[in-house]
Amino acid sequence: MFLTWPLPGDFAVNYDVCLMTRIQKMSLDYHFKVEQESGSFVYSFFGFNGTAGVWRVSAINQSGGWKDRTTVEDMDLAVRASLKGWEFLYVGDIRVKSELPSTFKAYRHQQHRWTCGAANLFRKMAWEIITNKEVSIWKKHHLLYSFFFVRRVIAPLVTFLFYCVVIPLSAMVPGVSIPVWGLVYIPTAITCMNAIRNPWSLHLMPFWILFENVMSMHRMRAAVTGLLETARANDWVVTEKVGDLVKDDLDVPLLEPVKPTECVERIYFPELLLALHLLICASYDFVLGSHKYYLYIYLQAFAYVVMGFGFVGTKTPCS
16 A cells, blocks of 8 residues: 655645644644654554545455544544555655644634544444454554554543642642753654754744643543544544645535634633643742742643633634
């Protein structure tokens, strides 16, 4: 099976150069250049994400075809094809244009669908992967542990709980100290690895860190929803993109650009409530605490306030 993928640097259409889009491109760069290209290089598994991909019809048929049991039907097909022994190839020199979500609300819907769908697929396919007899034990380990468990389940949970709950609350409990390797060394190493892949966006790394920490709240909730398969596990909200992808009269309604007709939601109460929690913890640490974490917590609270009032992405004026 041969898959072709867009080069990360050209993923977004040039019309949208807002800060949120550039930060999204930084996250996608890791997805394409680390997960997919490195997986292709060592002939390992990487997830098909539906963008600029070419499939062999025989691979789709042999794998059982497309299924709508989760909101990540492309990843579902890729996992089943991998279990049938098909290999994946990343072609990085083929470029295509596409769009990224230009509003925070649209980005939240997209991330919920991706995170929830992946966790739900893990729930549905874990036993099938374990009992599969057509692939090696190392491939099973990679799929179960690295691809699903660590990246799609543990990462969203740990990121939110550690940086938005444990660190702020520890500032209010006397005598509690977080090891420096967990507080500084590991996050710094992860940030440096992303910075190496994005030297042109080095000045945006602080914004990227704060933005990702805010999004961790939504990814954590989505991962839990997918694992428990609650009522929202199969929510499918098409990601709104405001642009000019279609300039001709092709009769393909799903490809027509979204034309804003109403005001975009500007206030997000979950973010504002968490911002209040962070402000209380930071103020306590600054006034009565050990003065260890208040600067970081204040910055994180500021990020939640900015996102809570919708000061990210493009703005849609009210008519």
